[in-house]
Amino acid sequence: MYRTNFPDAPRPYANAKRHSPSIKEHLRASWLTSVIGFIMFLAGMKLVYWNEGQAVQTAHSLEEAMNAVIPVKYTSVIMEENNGKLVHFSGTLRVGEPLAEVEYGVAVPAVKLKRRVQMYQWVEEKHKREFPLKTTVYVNERVSVGRYMFGAALIDKFSDFVLVTSDERPERRDIKLHAGLYYHSRDVWNPEVGDIRVQFSYAGRADEEVSVVGMQVGKEIQPYRTFSGNEILMLRHGRLTVEEMFLDEQARNQWLTWAYRALGWLMMFLGANCVSNILQIIVSRYSILRSLLLMGMNFVNMAISTSVCFLVMSLAWSSYRPVLGTLLVIGGAMPFLFSAVRLYRRERESRYQRL
Known part of the structure; x- marks a missing residue:
């Protein structure tokens, strides 16, 4: 309007x-x-x-290392002229004394032995906080291929653990074996709160074939530092050539x-x-x-x-x-x-x- x-x-x-x-x-x-x-x-x-x-x-470091690596054909002889240089070799893995847990009857000739401990239905408010046993990794002090000794950094690269399977019964009566696992329990089928289960696994069993790329320092293999600043230290299972190891390393980095x-x-x-x-x-x-x-x-x-x-x-x-x-x-x-x-x-x- x-x-x-x-x-x-x-x-x-x-x-x-x-x-x-x-x-x-x-x-x-x-x-x-x-x-x-x-x-x-x-x-x-x-x-x-x-x-x-x-x-x-x-990429710089791998290219530099690929051009500098020296293939070693025989591991039974240490070549002094390779001291301080990057070397590659393959061979049979040797270790010192077998790693053992006497109470459980476990003994494995390997680089590492891991004891994994688990407690049934553990509740912090009702039970003590500390486990009677702790998860532990035992490391063999002597690891080698031929005359080449593995340094600590190379030993650390053994990380693929395999479960230990054993039929040997422990001597202690309070430890029971079932399906490869060890139980601190009165009744395996009816566990109580606080009962413990122990599992063993190993990494780097003796007599395995391995391939290594690292710096020779005397008889020991240690990490090799490139001019680019990276450390080169490789460990693979099986016999691999230099090209195969570097291609695998490049694939992992990619x-x-x-x-x-x-x-x-x-x-x-x-x-x-x-x-x-x-x-x-x-x-x-x-x-x-x-x-x-x-x-x-x-x-x-x-x-x-x-x-x-x-x-x-x-x-x-x-x-x-x-x-x-x-x-x-x-x-x-x-x-x-x-x-x-x-x-x-x-x-x-x-x-x-x-x-």
Whole structure:
């Protein structure tokens, strides 16, 4: 009725500009989420940068070690001219006296013997905190292949434990044997609170075939430090050539590198999701990036995280492998190139429509 009687009256909000929230307003509205997102994004970048630096350093070290290693054909003779150098050899594993637990009747000629102790239904509030027995790892002091003695660092690499299976009954009556496990219990089938179960396992059994890459120091094998700063010390079961050992080591390092890459990318992606509102404002203000919004903010977050990840990776690899570094830069720029191409096509179509 008012508009009918007074048609020339000014319209409410006719001249008012449409308000668009600024970055500061978004920060004020969700500052905690934004701060967490920025920290997570920066932490992901830091992780990727550190990981790539480690990957490049490891690649340098393995390449250096591969060129420096000296194959040893006979382990029965120590070559003095190899002292202080990186050597490779394969042979039969020898140990000193068998590692034994007399009370349980267990004796294994191995590098390590682990005693694992478990207590049934142990509750801290009701029972004493200390176990009568503790989990222990016994280590043989003498480990060798031929005349080459294994140093402490090389012995530590024996970590693949195998369960000890024995039918020999313990001499003590309070210890019972069932299915390869030893029980400190009155009744194996009905254990009580506080009863103990003991399990034995070994690593590096005598007479196994092993292959080693390490530095010869006298008769002992120790880690070899490369000029890049990494230590080279390898132990594999079976007879492997130098090439096979280094390929296996490279494969292991690649799996670890890719795992950290995935974790770093995920951290950046989650961080970008936390600040997606702010990113949407930033992207929308630049025409070259605006076309990314047509595919949704999830695509924008993935594109930004992937691009930053590739660019950070390229910083580490450009000096060591320039071709790979260049490819990573191109991969990091792909979302921006994609947006530029779409923008160019759209402007070209609009020109044809005007004509």
